[in-house]
Amino acid sequence: xxxxxxxxxxxxxxxxxxxxxxxxxxxxxxxxxxxxxxxxxxxxxxxxxxxxxxxxxxxxxxxxxxxxxxxxxxxxxxxxxxxxxxxxxxxxxxxxxxxxxxxxxxxxxxxxxxxxxxxxxxxxxxxxxxxxxxxxxxxxxxxxxxxxxxxxxxxxxxxxxxxxxxxxxxxxxxxxxxxxxxxxxxxxxxxxxxxxxxxxxxxxxxxxxxxxxxxxxxxxxxxxxxxxxxxxxxxxxxxxxxxxxxxxxxxxxxxxxxxxxxxxxxxxxxxxxxxxxxxxxxxxxxxxxxxxxxxxxxxxxxxxxxxxxxxxxxxxxxxxxxxxxxxxxxxxxxxxxxxxxxxxxxxxxxxxxxxxxxxxxxxxxxxxxxxxxxxxxxxxxxxxxxxxxxxxxxxxxxxxxxxxxxxxxxxxxxxxxxxxxxxxxxxxxxxxxxxxxxxxxxxxxxxxxxxxxxxxxxxxxxxxxxxxxxxxxxxxxxxxxxxxxxxxxxxxxxxxxxxxxxxxxxxxxxxxxxxxxxxxxxxxxxxxxxxxxxxxxxxxxxxxxxxxxxxxxxxxxxxxxxxxxxxxxxxxxxxxxxxxxxxxxxxxxxxxxxxxxxxxxxxxxxxxxxxxxxxxxxxxxxxxx
Amino acid sequence: xxxxxxxxxxxxxxxxxxxxxxxxxxxxxxxxxxxxxxxxxxxxxxxxxxxxxxxxxxxxxxxxxxxxxxxxxxxxxxxxxxxxxxxxxxxxxxxxxxxxxxxxxxxxxxxxxxxxxxxxxxxxxxxxxxxxxxxxxxxxxxxxxxxxxxxxxxxxxxxxxxxxxxxxxxxxxxxxxxxxxxxxxxxxxxxxxxxxxxxxxxxxxxxxxxxxxxxxxxxxxxxxxxxxxxxxxxxxxxxxxxxxxxxxxxxxxxxxxxxxxxxxxxxxxxxxxxxxxxxxxxxxxxxxxxxxxxxxxxxxxxxxxxxxxxxxxxxxxxxxxxxxxxxxxxxxxxxxxxx
Numbered sequence: 001x002x003x004x005x006x007x008x009x010x011x012x013x014x015x016x017x018x019x020x021x022x023x024x025x026x027x028x029x030x031x032x033x034x035x036x037x038x039x040x041x042x043x044x045x046x047x048x049x050x051x052x053x054x055x056x057x058x059x060x061x062x063x064x065x066x067x068x069x070x071x072x073x074x075x076x077x078x079x080x081x082x083x084x085x086x087x088x089x090x091x092x093x094x095x096x097x098x099x100x101x102x103x104x105x106x107x108x109x110x111x112x113x114x115x116x117x118x119x120x121x122x123x124x125x126x127x128x129x130x131x132x133x134x135x136x137x138x139x140x141x142x143x144x145x146x147x148x149x150x151x152x153x154x155x156x157x158x159x160x161x162x163x164x165x166x167x168x169x170x171x172x173x174x175x176x177x178x179x180x181x182x183x184x185x186x187x188x189x190x191x192x193x194x195x196x197x198x199x200x201x202x203x204x205x206x207x208x209x210x211x212x213x214x215x216x217x218x219x220x221x222x223x224x225x226x227x228x229x230x231x232x233x234x235x236x237x238x239x240x241x242x243x244x245x246x247x248x249x250x251x252x253x254x255x256x257x258x259x260x261x262x263x264x265x266x267x268x269x270x271x272x273x274x275x276x277x278x279x280x281x282x283x284x285x286x287x288x289x290x291x292x293x294x295x296x297x298x299x300x301x302x303x304x305x306x307x308x309x310x311x312x313x314x315x316x317x318x319x320x321x322x323x324x325x326x327x328x329x330x331x332x333x334x335x336x337x338x339x340x341x342x343x344x345x346x347x348x349x350x351x352x353x354x355x356x357x358x359x360x361x362x363x364x365x366x367x368x369x370x371x372x373x374x375x376x377x378x379x380x381x382x383x384x385x386x387x388x389x390x391x392x393x394x395x396x397x398x399x400x401x402x403x404x405x406x407x408x409x410x411x412x413x414x415x416x417x418x419x420x421x422x423x424x425x426x427x428x429x430x431x432x433x434x435x436x437x438x439x440x441x442x443x444x445x446x447x448x449x450x451x452x453x454x455x456x457x458x459x460x461x462x463x464x465x466x467x468x469x470x471x472x473x474x475x476x477x478x479x480x481x482x483x484x485x486x487x488x489x490x491x492x493x494x495x496x497x498x499x500x501x502x503x504x505x506x507x508x509x510x511x512x513x514x515x516x517x518x519x520x521x522x523x524x525x526x527x528x529x530x531x532x533x534x535x536x537x538x539x540x541x542x543x544x545x546x547x548x549x550x551x552x553x554x555x556x557x558x559x560x561x562x563x564x565x566x567x568x569x570x571x572x573x574x575x576x577x578x579x580x581x582x583x584x585x586x587x588x589x590x591x592x593x594x595x596x597x598x599x600x601x602x603x604x605x606x607x608x609x610x611x612x613x614x615x616x617x618x619x620x621x622x623x624x625x
Numbered sequence: 626x627x628x629x630x631x632x633x634x635x636x637x638x639x640x641x642x643x644x645x646x647x648x649x650x651x652x653x654x655x656x657x658x659x660x661x662x663x664x665x666x667x668x669x670x671x672x673x674x675x676x677x678x679x680x681x682x683x684x685x686x687x688x689x690x691x692x693x694x695x696x697x698x699x700x701x702x703x704x705x706x707x708x709x710x711x712x713x714x715x716x717x718x719x720x721x722x723x724x725x726x727x728x729x730x731x732x733x734x735x736x737x738x739x740x741x742x743x744x745x746x747x748x749x750x751x752x753x754x755x756x757x758x759x760x761x762x763x764x765x766x767x768x769x770x771x772x773x774x775x776x777x778x779x780x781x782x783x784x785x786x787x788x789x790x791x792x793x794x795x796x797x798x799x800x801x802x803x804x805x806x807x808x809x810x811x812x813x814x815x816x817x818x819x820x821x822x823x824x825x826x827x828x829x830x831x832x833x834x835x836x837x838x839x840x841x842x843x844x845x846x847x848x849x850x851x852x853x854x855x856x857x858x859x860x861x862x863x864x865x866x867x868x869x870x871x872x873x874x875x876x877x878x879x880x881x882x883x884x885x886x887x888x889x890x891x892x893x894x895x896x897x898x899x900x901x902x903x904x905x906x907x908x909x910x911x912x913x914x915x916x917x918x919x920x921x922x923x924x925x926x927x928x929x930x931x932x933x934x935x936x937x938x939x940x941x942x943x944x945x946x947x948x949x950x951x952x953x954x955x956x957x958x959x960x961x962x963x964x
Contacts, residue, residue: 049960194958243964247957257954264950271710292941293953296710296934301736305703308696308733312676312707315694316715320707338697428959431951464674464692464708464715472640472686472693484642485687 018189018235023082025090026184028177029107030099031068032061032075035177040077042181042198046190047081048248048425051238055080055390055534056248056423057089062362069131074106081188083237087389087534089422091609097180099123099154101132108143116232117147118180120154150229154180154220161219165211175216182220189235192221244427251390251419254426255349256286258397260293261431263319265398266405267438270295271313272321273306278361279417280323280351303331307348311335314344315473317441317463319401323349325417326368327358333376336410338475340380340499343459345404345411347397352416352530354605363605364417366530367581369588372412373559379496381503383407384559386414388533391426393419396556405439407506408458414558416580418531418607442466451483457502504560513562517544518551524620525572527597529555529585532578532608539613548621555585566593576600576620578608633667635660640690651802651828652681655749656688658805659718662812663691673716676705678730681756682722682749682828699730702737705744709931716816719746724754727763727783738794741820743929745812748785748823749802751830752837759833771833786908786921789823790901796822797904797922802829803842804918807853811920819925841916852915854896854907856923859888862915868893869915878906880914898923 026043030036037058047054059076066073080090092112098104100123111117119139129137138144139151158179162172178199185192195217203210224231249257263270272295274284288297296318300306303324310320324332329350339346352368354360372384383403387396393415400413442448444467448460462469471483479486480494517540518525528536533554540552551572555561569575569589575597577586583599590597600616602608638660646652663673673691677683679698686693696704701719708717719737726734726748737744753771754760760773764785768777789797796818800808808826815822827838841851852862852869860869865883870892872879881891896919897903904922928936 045958049958051960051962198958241962243962245959245961247954247959249957257950260953261950269711271707273707273710290953291938292945293948293950296938298706298710298934300703300706301732304700305706305733305736308700308703309707309710311696312694312704312709313711314707315704316674316708316711318711320711334697335700342694427962428951428954431949463712465672465712467671470670470690470692472642472695474687474695475697476695 018233021234021236022084023080023086023090024095024188024234024236025078025080025093026095026097026188027076027078027093027107027110028097028180029074029076029103030177031102032066032073033068034075034099035174036075036077036099039177039181040079042195043077043079043184043190044248044423045198046185046192046194047079048246049194050190051241052236053082053085053239053241053425054248055086055089057418058421060362067131069100069102069128071102071106071132074103076103076107081236083239085239085241087424087537088607088610091611095184097184099176099180101128101134101138104138105132105134111147113146115147116150117144118150118152118183120176121151122153122156150231152183152223152229157219157223158216161215162212165215166208167212171209172212175213178213178217179220182217183223186221186224187231187233189233192217241425242427246425246427248423249390249394249426250282250421250423251387251393251415252282252286252421254391254393255283255387255397255415256290258394259287259321259347259401260290260295261394261429262398262401264294265432265436265438266319266401267435268405269318270321271298271310271318272296272323273298273300273309273313274323275300275303275306275328277303277325277328279353279420280325280328280349282420283323283349283351303328304335307332307335307346310346311339311342311344314339314346315342315463317461317465319345319347319405321347321349321401323351325351325353325361326355326371329368329371330375336382337376337378337380339410340376340382341475342473343408343499343502345408345461347400347404348410348412349397350412350414351420352414354603360605362417364531364607365580365603365605366414366416366532367584367603368414369529369558369581369584372414373588379500381500382559383409383411383503383506384414385411386530386556386558387419388530388554388556390419390422390424392533392556394426394429402437403506403509405461406437406458407456407502407509408461409503409506414530416531422531442469444468449483451478451481453498453502456505456508457498507560507563510557510562512564513553513555513568516552516554517541518549520551520568520571522551523549523573524617525551525553525569525575526613526617527553527555527569527575527577527585527589528579529558532580535608535610535613536578538610539617542610542614543617543621548617550617550621558585558588561592566595569593569595569597574598574620574623576616578602578613578616580607633664635664638663638668638670638690640688642687644688645684646681647832649831650681651751651830652685652749654802654805655747655808655826655828656685658802658808659685659689659812661805661809662816665809665813666816668716668816672714673718674705674708675718675720676701676708677720678725679756680722680725680754681830682720683725685720699725699728700733701725702730702733702742702744702746706737706740706742709742709744710934713743713931713935717744718816719744721748722755723748723750723752723762723764723785727785727788731788735788735792738789738792738821738823740930741793741795741926742931743819744821745815746821746823747812748825749828750785750825751828751834752782753830753834755830755833765834784908785823785825787905790905790908790922794823794922795820795924795926796920797825797908798823798920799825799827799918801827801838801842801918807918814920814923818923820929840912850912850915852910852917854917854919854921856896856898856920859893859895861888861893870894878910878914
């Protein structure tokens, strides 16, 4: 939570004493060409190295090169910095740095009362105001009266600082992101050294640009020290993180590492087949850059080819993985049925986005739960998992591979646009030198058959190339004993049950459901899945800190559900299910356990705010039995 | 993959499954030709995979004693590509009909050919949908009446070989199902070709399009209606009395009479299977010109797709060193939190 211990107006005199903040939410915003994401990434790094907890989220425009100065071309980066564990980027910014009027326009509705707004007055020309569709200059008409406004000619100061480095006037002006970053680091007491080192590495091939950006950054930092302006100064202390080595990861980065680690622990090659789609493409880009580390990546001609190639790779004895988002998932549907019928391992990552159809590609939603669990023709069960946080994507990607290869089943791993791009600190795991869950293929000469199921109902995985065990697999119905094509009525009923039981038996191989916070029997349980983890965790913690009897349940295993879930849910007075859809998990829980789960729905393309959930929980507690 | 300790007979490649094509179906002849080719190649059944989609032809894998994957409609080239990505050393064959490969799965066919994945791709073209009972397919001739086109087909048919060449295929061949010497020979060559090899097999459906190729298979008419091309040999047909030469007045092939002075004097072209332009002209020949059979085009690239990918990975490993995951995750800045 962005609770300031002292109001922002506490700054003032040039001789500064730093005000301690428990947390702060900073948003940088400008044109997509202004280097917002680069500056944001460095702010995150400097924050991480200072030991505070953080969560970040980039908000890119959907257009690739939107006309400059327009509201739809605005690119933003938000960071939540805290001296305690935080799980969201914060409901409302405490600080906005807006490089142009359009950035101010877009972000105004989100700012908290009294927020600090840093503007570049030189960017507020009549043409820029018109492009941002401001009828009047917002600095003059009272629009900003609820905020504390600092007008600093950022671009001019950056240009002046960078000029001496031998760069053009245009290049000098483009260092304004680093100038602003320097000022923010000074305001929030972050060590500038890591950013300086990064600039040196990033521009190693062009010493002029390195010198220009360094000069601008240093000038921004020094501006804080020397300015006559009443600049506020703060510090945010270290957060109590468990000991270890950390880095920041986005959900996509954690997924890529988790897939590599999962394949390694299974003793398998990883073959990743994908087709470009927002927001899943980022995973393809990352893995394509990791081909020296044991992954083959394949950009297919379409979504169907991507999943089919992954199925082919799994058939051949690698672990095939494909990734997509809503509409692409729909295209993969028939092939998922083939993987179920052929009983092959497969991992499908669905980075969900707002639907239906093409919907809002860059906006987040979690509305593919029904599609993942049930969205195929026939009785076609498979396993569905969901990652809770960016760092959790690592563990769940590993888990998806473990379950797929040991239960011979496709596994859908649900993430979403928020998880894919948000970043948070990640404690590096200790990578074991030996595979932790190796796959055992039949050895040459071993007497087995592809349809000799074990006690869990799992068939052996016999890749082509295995001597003496050549066989045929098909998406047609198979004889239970021989695997030959069969349309026998009793056999079809038996095979349908065999496929169903095999997937339900995965529940014996996953952890029992526990409470993330609170105890069984609480007056109210908040049950979530996927990226709602962050706002739910923070909201439940806040209500519990005030003595509210509320528990948090977070599902990472959506199908099959944990064995004890029904009993656990029955212990609570009320069950509240916040979802970024119109109530899919709530419907699932009602159908499976006959519990009175109540849906809290949000479908705006944006994550829940912590405040919204706190209000809903308090309302629920007020009415709870 | 060869296993010299064993004798290989065509029957060794037959599975225990009862073959369920209609009596008289051309697929039987194709199955026989495939068995002959596998025996000649001394193919190891344990390292050979047949992949198919849906349709009559797609039943193929069930009838062979190799590994087999009978998948979903049109997607066999994509599944086969995935197999080669994981295990480049396997011999992978794709079998499909004209509906499978030239309608629902055309996109995958085009891209498997364009990428040059090391696959043999057999298209059994019978100009009709068989398994779904006789609808017009993308190769059905204009005017044909079928249950889905009772007033006659108004779409122009697609040429599999012309499409393959346009997609960048580096091996394109064509034969009739009944050509039991030529077809196995083409299949052996296709298998030995490095990269994607397309073999179009003109196959007779006795139920829904019987006689579709009889003008080519009928012994009395065949000399005038078809030409079997061989690398380095003159393009002759009609028992050597006619040949194909470059037309004088347009960019195309023309029929010339071959006199006593021989084919060269008549301007008859010699087949050069590395000549893509000639292959395109041959692929397009349709009655009243003779239909071209044999290897129309064969010009292997130095490396197939999946081998090129592997080579890239080797290079990346050599460049970045044999680093482990621990090194990978530490490519970003890290920090320590003390206990």
